[in-house]
Amino acid sequence: GQNIDQPTEMTATEGAIVQINCTYQTSGFNGLFWYQQHAGEAPTFLSYNVLDGLEEKGRFSSFLSRSKGYSYLLLKELQMKDSASYLCAVMDSNYQLIWGAGTKLIIKP
Amino acid sequence: EAGVAQSPRYKIIEKRQSVAFWCNPISGHATLYWYQQILGQGPKLLIQFQNNGVVDDSQLPKDRFSAERLKGVDSTLKIQPAKLEDSAVYLCASSRTSTSYEQYFGPGTRLTVT
Numbered sequence: 001g002q003n004i005d006q007p008t009e010m011t012a013t014e015g016a017i018v019q020i021n022c023t024y025q026t027s028g029f030n031g032l033f034w035y036q037q038h039a040g041e042a043p044t045f046l047s048y049n050v051l052d053g054l055e056e057k058g059r060f061s062s063f064l065s066r067s068k069g070y071s072y073l074l075l076k077e078l079q080m081k082d083s084a085s086y087l088c089a090v091m092d093s094n095y096q097l098i099w100g101a102g103t104k105l106i107i108k109p
Numbered sequence: 110e111a112g113v114a115q116s117p118r119y120k121i122i123e124k125r126q127s128v129a130f131w132c133n134p135i136s137g138h139a140t141l142y143w144y145q146q147i148l149g150q151g152p153k154l155l156i157q158f159q160n161n162g163v164v165d166d167s168q169l170p171k172d173r174f175s176a177e178r179l180k181g182v183d184s185t186l187k188i189q190p191a192k193l194e195d196s197a198v199y200l201c202a203s204s205r206t207s208t209s210y211e212q213y214f215g216p217g218t219r220l221t222v223t
Contacts (some may be wrong), residue, residue, distance in 0.1 A: 004151070031210055041216035042200055044150070050210075087151055095208050096165065099151030 002026045006088050011106045012078055020073045020086050020103045028093020034062055034073045035087040036075035037102065043087055047073070075105075083107045111135065113195045113215035115201050122220045127189040133182070134203030140164075142212065143176055143186050152200055158184060159207050176182040193221045 003025045012018040024032070032037060035043035047060040049055055049064035056091055061074040085102040092098055114133040122128050133140050139160050144152035158165040161181040162170065169176070173192070178184040188195055198219050202212040 030208075033210075034211055040219075042217050044214070045211055089151070091210065094165070096151075096154060096157070097212065099153070101149065101151050 002090075002092065002098045004073045004088055004090060004098055006086075006100045008071045008101070009104045009106065011108060012075075014078055014080060014107055014109050016078050017074065017076050018078060018105065020075075020088075020105070022065045022073070022088035022100060024069050024071070024088070024090045024098075024100075026090045026092045026098050029066060030093065030095055031088045032062075032064055032071050032092040033091070033097065034071075035089065037087055039084070045084075064075075079105050080107050080109070111202055113201055113213055115218055116211075117218055118216060119164045119219050119221075121223065122191055124193055124222055125190040127187065128220065129185050129187045130189055130199050130201075130220075132184045132186070132215060134201070135182075135213055138203035138205055139181075140209070141178055141184050142202040142204075143184070144202065146198045146200055146217070148197070153166075153217035155186070157207070159214030162196060164207060174189045190222075191220075193222050196222045 007021045033085045034046040036041040047062040059076045062073045087102045088100040089097045141158045143155045146152045155169045156166040156176045158178040176186045198217040200217045201215045204212045
């Protein structure tokens with residue numbers, strides 16, 4: 001079967017760094033995505049990794065290891081507006097997204 | 110560029126009633142997706158259209174759910190009759206093609222079945 005695992009909830013302090021991990025087992029692999037979803041809103045695209053390594057985009061970075069079936073999203077200089085759920089999703093061999101349940105990130109002052 | 114439009118934003122119905130949701134994707138996007146997102150879970154794909162044809166509806170409960178995209182542009186998703194467990198947010202997303210890596214989501218319709 002196909003499976004995406006990520007922690008249910010994490011708490012971090014404003015200004016700090018947090019790493020959200022994601023492990024996956026899927027039928028084929030055409031890339032891994034991270035989406036941000038604020039409460040009551042639609043998911044918005046953050047990052048896409050298809051090759052191993054680190055992709056940096058401003059305060060957010062995403063890492064992929066295909067051999068380990070592992071990714072993480074790194075958020076630096078946390079701001080209160082970063083409080084949201086972060087969804088990990090893998091595009092399988094049929095180009096369909098398999099979604100994790102999301103990690104709720106709580107930022108404290 | 111206008112985003113994905115959905116209506117209504119909120120709907121409350123009683124079980125066994127019917128409901129319909131509407132989605133207008135980004136202009137020029139050939140692929141349209143309907144997802145169901147239950148509180149605390151990730152989105153679950155219900156149906157995927159490529160133009161006006163169905164690519165995948167393997168997770169659509171066909172005894173009560175139906176969807177169409179007759180002209181290959183906007184789409185409707187219907188539930189008839191609704192059950193309590195259908196309470197969720199219904200998200201519509203679109204992408205340029207079925208192999209495009211980025212999907213653009215609409216604001217969603219929050220359905221409550223009482």
